[in-house]
Amino acid sequence: MITGHMNGYVQEAKPGVRERAVDCPGEEEGADHQSAPNLVKSPQCPAHTERVKHYQEELRRRREEEAASRGGKHEIDPNASLRLKKLSQNQKVGIDNPTFENKEKISRESVPDYVTDVSEFIESLRWAERCLSDPQSLQDTEQLLQFLSSEEFHSAYSIYSVVSQQLSHVSPTSPITTQAQDLCLEVQRILQSSQQKEGLELRTLLTNPHLQALMQAHDHVAEQELPEGQVLTQYLGESVKLVRLEKTRDTPLGATVRNDVDSVVVSRVVKGGVAERSGLLSEGDEILEINGIPIRGKHVNEVHDMLQQMQGTLTFLLIPSSQIKAAPHRHTVMHVKAYFDYDPSDDPFVPCRELGLSFQKGDILHVISQDDPNWWQAYRDGDEDNQPLAGLVPGTKEAKMALIQHAHCDSTGKHWYGKKSKKQKKKSLTSTNKNDGDEILTYEEMSLYHQPANRKRPIALIGPTNSGHDELRRRLLSIEPEKYAVAVPHTTRNPRIHERNGREYHFVNRTAFEADLAMGKFVESGEYEKNLYGTSTDSVRHVVNSGKICLLCLHSRSLKVLRTSNLKPYVIYIAPPSQERLRTLLAAEGKTPKPEELKEVLDKAREMEQSFGHLFDASLVNMDQEQSFHELRRLIDRLDTEPQWVPTSWLC
Known part of the structure; x- marks a missing residue:
């Protein structure tokens, strides 16, 4: 077997491709277009009745050979037909059974259940007879006892019990076959040379016009009940189904196959393909033929190449999967x-x-x-x-x-x-x-998630020093101060003369700052000249509640804290351009960085993207300040018109 999984891990000496897709879109894009007309069209699919007749002839030939090997003796072989084999498993009862008057001589273990039921009923009837005194009731009871003891009743009740027992074990949700007429003919051929009493009786029954009409009506109804494109029949004792699917370049089949010893088995039904939409192919189905071409014994690569060349109607002869399909792991997308x-x-x-x-x-x-x-x-x-x-x-x-x-x-x-x-x-x-x-x-x-009009998502600009993200933030604040705002930071330093608490900074003592820091209330924090500085989540939330957009320039390490809050930030990564372009942009600002400093900016940008790139909602390369500014505004404005993907945990 090509594939195998155990406890979620692949058990294989050499890793490699274990399934083969029967067709994949675009596989032939690199092929020579001149060879396209040479694609093999699917041969015209014969009627399924012709296919069944072919297999029936093969069955008849094998049985004749077996009969000849037995010296020409023609006896009914119950194993020659699957249904006859099943019926032969039930003991013949009723005709040769002893009368119920002598049932006491037979152990109850050897008496069929239906015989026990009738005998108990007769005993009860005889007990009731002894209690009767009315002549008419006695006469009626005696007639009923004679009827129940008659050979005709025994035979009829035996047949009824056997049929009831069979029906109790078989309750198909769909027709087992649409070839009841052909099966009748098959049994008749088996019985042609039989001289046994049962064989003659069954042949007479099967040739009865009423029964033949019943079989014809059964097949007509069964063909309508079966799913479109699927026909069930018997093939060498196996239940098989014929499935027709339409394959074109634009509608791939969408299935993979694997080898299981000499068999070719459907390994996976892929969403979006014809097989999945039709519901006619199932994982575990063994493919016997495709358009009359035998498949058993072929390698999956041969099957792939053959189906690549086929277009139009494809007829699959399959042995349905015997495994019980497990419930889907998840029903929704x-x-x-x-x-x-x-x-x-x-x-x-x-x-x-x-x-x-x-x-x-x-x-x-x-x-x-x-x-x-x-x-x-x-x-x-x-x-x-x-x-x-x-x-x-x-x-x-x-x-x-x-x-x-x-x-x-x-x-x-x-x-x-x-x-x-x-x-x-x-x-x-x-x-x-x-x-x-x-x-x-x-x-x-x-x-x-679509942000509410009165509660804008904070915008976090991330980038290495000298990438230009801080300059972009300042420009947004200066052009549209009624739309954008910054969170008022906290500090432990003393306020200056012109500073007011809550406007430039929230001035707190060191003990209070460290307590809030320990409780995780700061998005980011740091120390400068023995004073602590930080931006709290409450300060960001205050701006959000005011209806403005809070602009943040953060270190990438602060993103995890910001994302675990309920602020739903939108993170935009500002990447620096190439080293030469970065030198030009910084020179326009009057800066003259050294080559090693430029290299450090680019290395820091790569490290930041590798470690935290999965947290970025959007990225832009700052090739030009004017162009980057307009692109940044477009990204922010888009939040008002388009829903964005956010972690599901944010919405709980």
Whole structure:
């Protein structure tokens, strides 16, 4: 078997592709267009009755060979037909049974239940007869006892009991077959040479015009009851189904297959494909034929190549899956933000590389299926129209494995993780790295949020020194002071002559400041010339409650504290341009930085983006102050008109 999972981890000597998608959009984009007309059209699908007749002829031929090997003796072989085999398992009762008067000679363990029921009824009737004195009642009771003891009643009641027992074990929710007429003909052929009493009686019954009309009506109704495109029948003792699907370039099938010894089995039904929309293919179905071409024994790559060349109507001959399908892990779409980069081409454990969905840290993924807890099916936000089939992304278990293996960085130096504060555990999907005890966030569940008109989200501008984020904040405050404001900071220094408490600063003593700091009331804090400074969440909340937009220039380390509050910040990363462009911008401001200082700014920016990029809601490169200013205003104004993705925990 090509694939295998145990406890969420892949058990395989060599990692590699274990499933093969039967068709993937865009696989042939690089092919020579001149070869397109040579695509093999699907052969015309024969009627399913012709296919069934073919298998029936094969059955008849095998039975004749078996009969010849027995010396030409033609006896009814109950194992020749699945239904006859089932019926033969029930003992023939009624005709040769002893009379009920002698039932005391037979142990109750060897008497069928229905015989016991009737005998108990006869005993009760005889007991009642002894209590009767009315001649008419005695005569009626005697006639009833004679009827119950007659051979005809025994036979009729035996048949009734056997049929009732069969029906009690079989209660199909849909027709078992649409080929009842063909099955009758098959049994008649088996009985042609039989001279046994039961065989002659059954053949007479099956050739009765009323029964044949009943079988015809049954098949007509069954064809309407079965799902469109699906027909169930019998093939060498196996229940099989014929499924027809329409395949075009624009409507991929959306299924993967795997090898199980010599069999080719449907391994996964992908959301968005024809197979998923039709509901006719199921995981675990074994593919016997496709348009009359035998599939058993073929490698999944051969099946892939064959289906790549087929268009139009495809007819699958399948053995339905016998496994009980588990309930879906989650019925609704879950929206998550990815906190690591993922490239399926670099992942040796992805079950089907063609369906792997690449994404970057910060991307929003719409997870539409978690039926496989190890590999979710998802769309990347914004790509739904261009992505006909859902892609495979690692579930939390698989993501945890990747993150642990790439504990801090992969071979390219890209970080695969973002650490998470303890207050953010709710409504997030995490895995733990036991080496350092920190919580590693793989995905975080997100929801759309539209800010109220009277309660604007605070804007946090993040960037290294000399990136220009502080200059952008000052310009916004000077141009639109009625719209923007800053939070009044706290300090332990003494106020100057022109300063007023609550306007320039909140002046507090050191003891009160340190107590608030210990309680986590400050978004950020620091010490300068033996005085403490900090911006409290209450100060930010005061600006938000006033209806203005609070502008913050914060160190990236302060983001975690800000996000754990109920302030719902919108974080914009201001990235510096190239080293030469940064030198020009700083020179325009009268600054002459040294080359090592410029390099330090760029290194700090890269470090900040790698460590905290998953917390950024938007980014812009400060190539030009004027252009960056207009782009910044556009991003802020968009919050009034467009809903934004925020952690679901913020809305609880």
